[in-house]
Amino acid sequence: MRIFCFSPFGYEGNLVTVEVDLRRGIPAVDIVGLADNAVKESRERMKSAIINSGLLFPPERVLISLSPADLKKEGAGFDLAIALAVLSAKENLENEDSAFQMEPILVIGELELNGNIRPVKAIHAAAATAYASGIRYCIVPAANAEEAREIRTMKIFGAENLTEAFNALKNTESFSDYKTSHIEEENVNTIKDAVEINGILFPPEEFEFKEICGQQELVRGLQIAAAGKHNLLAFGPPGCGKTLSLQRFPALVPLLTKEESQSVTRIYSIAGILQAGTRIIKKAPFRQPHQTSTIEGMCGGGIHCSPGEISLAHNGTLFLDEAAEFRTSVLQILRVPLETGVVTLSRAGRSTIFPANFQLLMSMNPCPCGNYGSKEKLCLCSARSVEQYWKKISAPLLDRIDLSIQVEKVSIENSNSSQSISTSELRKEIAAAIKIQRKRGKRNSRLSPSEIKEFCQMNSEAKKILDEATETYEFSPRSVSSCIKIARTISDMKEENIIGKNSMEEAVKFKKPAGTMNLLA
Structure with missing residues (x-):
């Protein structure tokens, strides 16, 4: 029987083969295979737990080999695999006809000195990697069992202690998969109180947009952003409601599809x-990092190449409140992931690629x-200070923002709640647009130039409006593409095949530079 463990590094990680050799000599435990201190210390934890x-515990000299030998092994998740490898080697040495002849198995978990098993991270990633390598059996901590069972057809055993894990090696009937351990609908997106609109599932209504009065343009912009997954910038004076509105954005975002959920859960x-106890993440992530975030905190890194905020926002939303207060270098690193949907991290001669297909929302004041x-x-700000304030958000980054909305402060007397639209009403047009885009296979914000030509056909009036706006506002080619994609989303919300005049006029209104943004021109 071959026992495997998992060494997490970046998004991929590596399977590690755990081998044990018992031989004559002074009783001792040796570990070879480029193990770090946490793995080396597992010798003492493993021995005490057994x-x-x-x-x-075998009285012979114990040699433990972790291969491949040139891959550094890190973390405490090797404890259980090493302990079971030692026990099975002892059993096979004493009895050549022992029951330890089952298929290759993945084992991961941290041992306490009393033999109990502590939960560890990266279980979902470990089980998915093992399944892709042809391994169908897995022993994990009981607290992580539901997470591992989400890998369909993978046979999982959740062990509370070392004795249970050791007995499970002899009895394959104790392992169970997703179907035998859950009696529920197959659709992974079904959660309690989920709302279905036009075949699209939304989370329960936690936020009500009808409470936002006097900001119809901002709410409309958020609706379009949710429908096409467009990046959005809202700027206005303090107290105008921009942060409150953007924080309610998750109410407009549908639940993740099965494929989207798998990658988010892995991260x-x-x-x-x-x-x-979480099997899979079904709600789209919404990340709001602090303004003091570093480059490593935003894009990821560190000893183990851990994911940063832009990867944790994969298939979801990254919200930068008071965006101009972030370091300029932190804002600039967003440009490539926004374009490619991935971020590449390198450390000590190794590299990993994290998915980072996120939607960017930003809010900021018009001046310091x-x-x-x-x-x-x-x-009281000078024109120079206002210009420097806006240049923290560089022109290339602003060019990647599809929707730019200037928010005015509205007094309570002038606000009209009767004009506010409820969350359920906003979701109807969003659902219609998303259903069309899922049939195309791509969200509108991600359309390539060739796909724009194929899916974004305009009538003559819409084309004339776009040409006039391009000349008036000196739109760059990227800005022109943004206008077309926004118009495509608005048309999808109306379920129109051809982009018309009204859709293009609204798209230009959201894309053209307004107010303070003219300082960058």
Whole structure:
């Protein structure tokens, strides 16, 4: 029987073969295979756990080999695999006809000195990697069993302690997969109180947009952004409601598809932030990092090449509140992932590629004091300081923002709640647009130039409006593409095949530079 473990590194990770040789000599335990300190210390934890579990530790000299030998082994998840490899080697040595002849098996878990098994991270990634390599059996901590069972047809055993794990090696009937351990619908997107609109599933209504009064343009922009997965920037004075509105954006985003859920769950499993008992993440991530975030915190890195905020926002939303307060270098690293949907990390001669297909939302003040353009307060910022403030958000990054919305402060007296639209009403047009885009196989914000020509056909009036706007506002080729993609989304919301005049006019309104943004021209 071959026992495998998993060494997490980046998004992929590596399977590690655990081999044990018992030989004559002074009793000792040796580990070879480029193990770090946490793995080397497993010798003592493993030995104490075996003895305290009432099992016999072999009196021979124990040699443990972790291969491939040139791959550094890191983490405490090797404890259980090493312990079971030692026990099975002892059993096979004493009895050549022992029951330890089952198929290759993945074993991962951290041992306590009393033999109990502690949960570890990256279980979902380990099980998925093992399944792709042809391994069909897996022993994991009981707390991580549901996470591992999400890999369909993978036989899983959740062990509370070393004794249970050791007994499971002899009895394959104790392993169970997803279908035998769950009596529920096959659709992984079904969650409690999920709302289905036109075949698209949305999370329960936690936020109500009808409570946002007097900001119809901002709410409309958020609706279009959710329908086409467009990047959005909202800027306005403090207290105008831009942050409150953008924080309610998850209510407009549908639940993840099965394929989207798998990659998101893998990333959160690797990061070690998957909640206990969670099988799969069904709600689209919504990440809101602090303004003091570093480059490593945003794009990932560190000793183990852990995912950063842009990868944790994969298939979801990254919200930068007060975007101009972030370091310029942090904002600039967003440009390539926004374009490619991935981020590449390198460390010590190794590299990994994390998916980073996120939607960017940003909010900011119009100037350092926040009063630029205000009718009520006086702005004390010089034109130079306002210009420098906006240049923190470089022109190339702004060019990748599809929707730019200037938010005005609305008094309670002037706000009209009757014009506000409820969350359920907003979702109807979003669902119609997303259903069309899923049939195409790609969201509108990700359409390539060739796909724009294929899917974004315009009538003569819409083309004329786009040409006039391009000349008036000196749109770059990327801005022209953004206008067309926004118009395509608006048309999808109306279920129109051809982009018409009204759709293009609204798209140009959201794309053209307004107010303070003219300083960059």
